[in-house]
Amino acid sequence: MMTTLSEQEFLVLNGAHLKKMASANELARAVGVAASDAEAVLNAAADKGLLMVTEGKYLLLPDGTSAVHEYYTTAYGTLRSNEEVLAWYDRFETINDQFIKQVSEWQSADGDDRIQARLIKTVERLIKNIGELTPLIPRYHTYVDRFGASVALVDQGEKDYVCKPTLDSVHNVWFEFHEDILSVIGRPRDT
Structure with missing residues (x-):
């Protein structure tokens, strides 16, 4: 089942995708959102099985990576040509x-x-x-x-x-x- 991300969900999960493993604060700083907003997105994504948390660090799982890639395709598809x-x-x-x-x-x-x-x-x-x-x-x-x-x-x-x-x-x-x-x-x- 494909997960459609909002812009804010994409920003935070893309940060996790690019950083590979990072804390909520690191991700918030990297993508320019409030730490509380990043944490809310991360926790909701963890509940959906899109990422996992290990020792306060977030790691995107395959379904999360697929959702991020799908957002890229949808949002930036016209830029590809x-x-x-x-x-x-x-x-x-x-x-x-x-x-x-x-x-x-x-x-x-x-x-x-x-x-x-x-x-x-x-x-x-x-x-x-x-x-x-x-x-x-x-x-x-x-x-x-x-x-x-x-x-x-x-x-x-x-x-x-x-x-x-x-x-x-x-x-x-x-x-x-x-x-x-x-x-x-x-x-x-x-x-």
Whole structure:
């Protein structure tokens, strides 16, 4: 039986889908909703068997993943053939390749400041480019906000916010955004 999600249910469950395993507060911050609203959605979804809770963290189950994917198809189906969106994605892939290379170089060089500066410039370029999509996908403003917050912390010397997996680091936000835009345009990760 297919579950049809409301916009708010999609926001929260998509956050769980992209983060893989997160608390209600982490999901609320990531998707830009009140923690109490996120918790209500998560608890209702758990009651429906769409996700499970383990040690205060939520994990989407197959039925929840199917519901999220169905929402993408319904809400963004027309964007999957929009030439401007597809051209935007092609440009993103070039930036994505640069970002991946810069993260690897940064890690290999133990956080070299020059490499970090180039990496942050690449992120700032993506932030600007996401602005081209927000008229079509308004919820993408949360990625702009999250990138901005992580970059600000990196600028303050918090190098963990470059790519530490347990934080809302630049790398984690980038990974989630990439998964999200792939789902919007209907392409698998390996394409």
